[in-house]
Amino acid sequence: MKNWRKHLGVILPILVVVGLAIWPTLVDSISVREKAFTILKAVALASSLNILLGYTGYVSFGHIVFYGFGGYVGLYFLNEQGWSIWASLLIAGISAGLLAFLLGKAILRLRGGYFALATIGVNEAMKALINNLDIFGGPVGMTLNFKIYKTYGGAAEALNMAFYIMAGLALASVILSYLVRVSKFGLGLLAIRENEDAAEVMGVVAPDAKTWAYVLSAIIPGMVGMLFFFKNGNVEPHVAFPLHASIELLVMVMLGGQGTVLGPILGAFAYQGMRGYLVTSDFFKDIQLSVSGAILLIIVLFIPAGAVGWLRHRFAPLRRVLP
């Protein structure tokens, strides 16, 4: 009973994800499943980004690079090497994590805006590299051999399976985010966010902690990318590395509340809901990205802590239940 109370803060986030996962079955609708898939994908990506942005305080403007790179590597092994989807997901996560490790060693010594700029550069450089890489299909990208769907019971079944794997990844990202938040490692990250020099004076080994935060924030996005391209049936460089998607992720995390477990989930939810409305509205459909930009501006100016952060500030008792 005591243990249950101690982990109260993770229950609501888990319920949200589980609710999303069973929602399509309850209403028995493919279009709801597609909608839930998009939200779960956003939850997985935003929660992952939160480990770096929210806990460690490093703004990654090009986080989508891990999604694209992991996705490419995973799809390559699935498509060209005949690996199973599970093994391919694993290699997608590992390759994204490895990329983050190497990048972290190089660019995490930069602080503030310089780091953010470097991450944009990395994303664009990776896009250009993949564009010229023949084994990944160059500018044309890769198209999934549709026979692969057969291994998983045909296209319809495979897409259904992809949905549940995505739900699993979203759940994993939320649990990972929570475990980091309540761990000693996570406390070190928060200390770095607040004051990196003071944290080091107290003994936090900032270079290592930052690198591992970067790696942890990259693994699930790599797997999400692979799964998304599997479901899509193809991948091209401009689909894999869209800079605007990185910015949308930032909006989600900031909107819900950076540095909290629940915040990015709510942010992903709210943002995807709003986006769904905007792209179908006559007036907003061409300017939906400007709306995201405007929202980001308003958050940064007026509620930098985001929705959950604002609640935590206003109502101190909530800090216990909203980690």
Add this chain to the structure above:
Amino acid sequence: MTSLLSVEGVTKRFGGLQALTQITFDLPEGQIMGLIGPNGAGKTTLFNCINGVYAPEEGRVLFHGEDVTGSKTYKMAKRGLARTHQIVQPLEELTVRENVVVGACFGRENHSLSSASEIADEVMEFVGLNARVDQLAASLNVAQKKRLEMARALAARPYLLLLDEVLAGLNPSEISGMVEIVKKIRDRGVTIIMIEHVMKAVMNVSDRMIVLDYGQQIAEGTPEEIVNNPQVIEAYLGDPELAKRLMGDD
């Protein structure tokens, strides 16, 4: 007597500015050393050279007999060196308790969260912050933030504690409270170097003192020797009568 810290000929320049010139001293275990001097004399820079914020251009720093010159600050923390900052550096969006837990978790003894939490409780009680444990560090006043700096440093269970003007900005009753804390820390076996401008207090607690002026070490000795040193009087204390009053018992 074994010395915990040896500073040998440490020299630090910032461009054309000679911030420290050939500073040399030994600090035996269990003592309090007072570090005084006018503003800009290089006192904080000396701390920064000892705990690894700066690497000195010349000279060596030995800690427990090992050469630690230019080690990273986090490595010094793990070796058992903790410090407070002249300009307080609280982790503002974390609570007082979390701040202190960081000190215990990542300091010399490398505690887990739960044992660090126990140490934090004990240390917050010791420095008198136990009424504010769940407040955000940002909401503390200056005197409380100084206590927080102290608590974080102590939670690391250091061998050597560098105190950078922990008395500055405090009122007389807060000063005597803090002086008592410093003495109690020494009684627990922690070696201390303290930078201080509140002369009476630092004379009172120091076993030995060093005086810096323009980056030069102009005097070293017991508090009595320091107040009677003509060079120190000229550079820093100003008035021989004042010096006598500082040593008197009021």
